[in-house]
Amino acid sequence: MLVSIELWARPGIVSLPGGFPAVIWGLATSPTAAPQVPGPVLEATVGDMVEITLHNMLNEPVSLTFPGQEIAPEPVLDASGRLVSLTRFAAPGRSVVYSFPAYRPGTFRYESGTSPERQVQMGLYGALIVRPAGWDDPASPNYYTAYGADTGSGYDVEAVILLSEFDRAAHEVIATGDVYNPLNYAPQYWLVNGRPFPDCVAPPDTSTQPLTSRVPVLVGQRVLLRLINSGFLAHTLAFQEGPARVVAEDGRPRRSPLLDATYDKNAITLGAGQSADLVFTPPEGEHYLYDRDLLHLVNTDDYPGGMMALVDVRTAFPVTPPEAPSSLTATAALPGQVELTWINNAADEDGFVLERRTGAGPFLRVTTLMVGATAYTDTHVEANTTYTYRVLAFNLAGTSAYSNEAVVTTLP
Amino acid sequence: MPTQATANGSPTIHLRAVDGYIITPDGASIYIWGYRDETGRAAQLPGPTIIVNQGDTVTIKLTNELRENVSLMFPGQNGVFRLTNRGAVPVGPIYENGRLVSLTDYVPPRGTVIYQFVASQPGTYIYHSGTEINKQVPMGLYGVIIVRPAGFDPLDPATWSAYGPETDTEFDREYLLVVAEIDPVLHEAVRLGKPYRPSTYRPRYWTINGRCAPDTMLPDRATYLPHQPYGSMIMAEPGERVLIRYIGAGCDAHPLHPHGNHTRVVALDGRLLRNGTQDLSHKHFTVLVGPGQTYDQIFQWDGLGYDPVTNPIPTPIPNLRNQAIGDVGWTMWSGSPYLGQKGDIPIGVTSLNVTGEYYFMLHSHSEPQITNWGEFPGGMMTMIGIFPVGTLGPEVGRLQRNSRANSTRERR
């Protein structure tokens, strides 16, 4: 089967904790859709021919590489013989097509092959999942396996857990077209699936950061975690309720008819560009996966934050979204902060997403709050500025409508 | 005698979270938070080693003598409960006002919390605080749990193994090496109650069992290191099987190796590297000890077979510079290349060699880490001493739960 995927590389804005916007370059699924960080999860089945068309809406050449796939890179040199791209690129306003056969199952990445030290940081990366033939056929021995029958990779629930970092200063420099020195790379945010904690446990949405890292699981289900490090640094993810079985590394299963080399880990270190597939059956409860470099559990030095994901194991899932919060009030009683309160009308919410906009700008997520929250103090505000706030409740069935909007002007 | 929590299979350990000071070889005194047991007065680094038996129901009481909430996490143990008046409740993340305040059930200042779990699997595990972990764990709130396999009898060397019979993990002596880093700026900020920015984290000390070299080579419970009771000098005789447990308790990965030798990694994160009859253990020269991870190894030194009579080798005297340690010209060298023999030592050098034993170093090969605040030698370094057959007593290389009162050395 031919799998045709079209991607548009476009600039966009992500929302960082505190309600700060930052420019990204992401991949959109249409010329008008939000560019996504990370890019869409690309999926194919062994035997497919994958054809990816990349449309470049940026001001510089862009390309994609597919490490681990049967596609020969075609490095591009300029007239002086200098390497300008690791593979064929699309000039601004143009398109480029890559095609390769999905010849073996696995958890893979894709990323920019043109100035990757800049473009990957800007957001041009994502996950590529190749499934074994028959994975969706109940009659097949490969049914719901990551690597086929007898590889120990059977699962009921799967989740991509894609790690990366975010350096706001780098984004500012690169977005303005200034010269960027990669030696100055110093991330302030540590992301899972494009969001840091606590926003990473909010529901999926249609924003530039559409992916959640809350993994809903029913008791007894086998969970396949596809861990991918798309950042520039090594990261260690620790399991609050482990261990989990490592069934594959870098898209290669660790079990063959001759040798079962799968093994258990309670924390796993992935170097930049590495992936690992882990399977486990967690008990009921909320179990975090957390960056074991504990100093990274922050958002610009505010704890808790950073690289976390949540395996959320229950006996049943809610079937209706929660009631919307109401009576949102915003008060600027002290300089440098806004006090927010609201009434929680839900009995079954998992949390709340608080958003604000500055003047007539777009709404950006300030933070995500967990179950039962009815107040928040926003300390990341400018003086003499008018902000509009709104809040919604969410659970695993979806999100509520927004509350009323509350407008406040901060003190001098 | 080693202190085992044996008896009825339901050991109770009472830990207190307290503060205290450690000292470094360059004369610094560093404020820490740590755990102590009934016998200590102040925090120790690392916390008391908890040794239990497979199948034990382990009860750990934690009394909080710090000024903020604190807790215990047991990564790799499943089914951890908190005992309350209403019975046992599973531990889990704690949210207050919608904010994650602890990864697990915590205890406020002056309170006591009781955790309980069944130590179902043998192996090497870490314990650490689950509250404000980006600060509390680097401050020193970590320690080790060793679970003995079923059938282990501390009085019967024939039963000594890390993972039970038929696992090829039998040992004659065992050693525990917990590695971590210290940024004294963090510790001083906490002591003074001042803010600390995690992004400025910059370790200046690298520790094995809470000590920096050369203190690492001092004996267990050295009286002049009252809050760093565990040495890390590895001593064995030729042919003996030595179990070395590496534990990454810090935030960074550390590449450890014993010079000129390999270790055989037999288990990771408390799980044996073996699937049925397939032995996945493997030899490594350098083991990258990742944060939050444990590595059990069997090490054997079999000697090179040199003998001054039957198999002599040329024996040039090493350059003076290569034998002396420190300004005063101490050496650990015997003066002879033959195990069990001593030779002439150059004028001006004092040999601390006891009985013709042979020393080589074990250290982090990230070599800035074998300094104390930049000054070589120091940091994450210790020695392995190979002693002539029949010269090491049975008390050497016996792991003990910390109890200063149990210290045979102190009693004498």
Ligand SMILES: [Cu+2]
């Ligand atoms: Cu070395």
